[in-house]
Amino acid sequence: IFCSQYMSWTRNYGVQGTIFPAPNFNPVADAQMLAGALQGFGCDKDTLVAVLTQRSTAQRLTIAEAYQSVLGRDLIGDLREKLSDHFKDVMVGLMYPPPSYDAHELWHAMKGAGTEENCLIDILASRTNGEIFQMREAYYLQYGSNLQEDIYSETSGHFRDTLMNLVQGTREEGYTDPAMAAQDAMVLWEACQQKTGEHKTMLQMILCNKSYQQLWLVFQEFQNISGQDIVDAINECYDGYFQELLVAIVLCVRDKPAYFAYRLYSAIHDFGFHNKTVIRILIARSEIDLMTIRKRYKERYGKSLFHDIKNFASGHYEKALLAICAGDAEDY
Template sequence: MAAKGVGRTSGTIHDYPDFDANQDAETLHKAMKGFGTDEDIILDILAQRSNDQRQQIILAYKTVIGKDLVDDLKSELSGTFESLIVALLLPPDRYDAKELYDALKGAGTSEDVLVEILASRNNEEIQQIVAAYKEDFDSNLEEDIDSDTSSYFQRVLISLVQGNRDEGEADPCQAEDDAKALYEAGENAWGTDEGRFIAILCSKSVPHLLTVFEEYQKINDIDLEDSIGSECSGNLQCVLSAIVKCVKNTPAYFAEKLYNAMKGAGTDDHTLLRVMVSRAEVDMVQIKAAYKEKYEESLHSSIVGDTGGDFKDTLVKLCAGDD
């Protein structure tokens, strides 16, 4: 889902001018050759190239050097900096597929990762993720979700993973009916008809849902997200709320994710890494603006204050300055 009503989205990372994949490959090799590794050179090159250019560097490295760039980087780097650099070298669909696989196949299921990725990607992106998941892990994403989750939460994820959301314009009359159906399924019912929420929120187009939200507010004088908070709980509440937030304003959703990853004692490096890598070429400009508007501090300042070392320096480059 793209953010509607917030203008054209754009990233902070673009194609690097005067790009030379062979030269970058040779420079990276020299940075890792001999005694010690020059992390600054690795950071300067990989954090300032687009993902498409990084794929060309990977091929050039194998062609010119005769070795695998990712393997060499893994042998030279460590910790969160290694994880971040390796993440930058994966194409977006393969990176999302890896994150989903790790969320499902690791020790326990990381429901938050499943929610973030599947609630925020559009049909084409989800279809590409499903294909990459099958190719890279020889496994079926829907089947893995089915075996690792349950109840209405499982139903929402399976619905989203179809990548089959309607892409048409809003139908005002139908939007009014859908808003009434949501009201009757929740606030105006004894108990909650979770299936009705799933059917509408997981299948209707983004423009249509925006109109549904407006009509719902008129009927109930309550924001639908607040109703979901009172009518649902646990993972179901999290995923339905994420869908609503992404329909309203995807960059604001990710700004909140970044803020929550850095607030309080300790930093959730994994979430911070995943969001910065996956959104750097998509809507990071809008995420930064939403972050500053809501939290009255620049994303750059928060990153500098909550992280350190090469990990911090890479995130700052992906953030592209303080504004």
């Protein structure tokens, strides 16, 4: 009953994920199935996919508790020990609650060899104030480190300033002021023309702090004032990760699922299948808007996300990705 009510609620309110709570859920039985699948020298990967990709995050966490209680073992630890490569990344990634998963991705993006700037962009340009607050808390609890301080030390310039603004999680919510929108649009236009440090700061302050509803008005006014789309203007005037971050914010304001469809397409086609990006987006958006992302992908690129995953992934890694994408509305 809960599952059907949840699915009805998500559809009524426009949340288009692909993973929902499983009906007739029995965490002890699932824990025992996973334990059997992980025993011995090999493991039953089909069972791992069948269980972990068909349970909600809350249910997976309950399974992990049952696994610890019944078997006295840590499920994530066993998954890490028994699995390898990208299949392991998917199965382990599914076991994190969303704030912890974002924290995990940000930590590894900054603490590895070099900084993976596109991971910082994808996460911080798209999360709500509440999600950012929870992510900061999870980051500190998991790593004993301050997210803001790590971003400050690992990035630089106006790219860093914009990330630091976003990670505060202080964007206005629901507020609109048409008169102010015209003023903000003029500031954006001047910032694209003059490109001084002061203008860059004003540009990122508007994009990071105004509500999504207000920014819709600002972008319309910008088009009226300049005769140019705001994304085209940013691309012409700026470059590097600062430019990519600004564009990501604009695209997320306009249509967040379309932004992630674009990022998936780029990760699959422009980088020879950038596994980290594909895994991160599919897991992070699976209970939020992955079904809508799939639809945007098909509309914009002419081929389904399933088709492109099949062309580049293989084995149980492919099965896991496809299972996360599947949902219940369409065939592969």
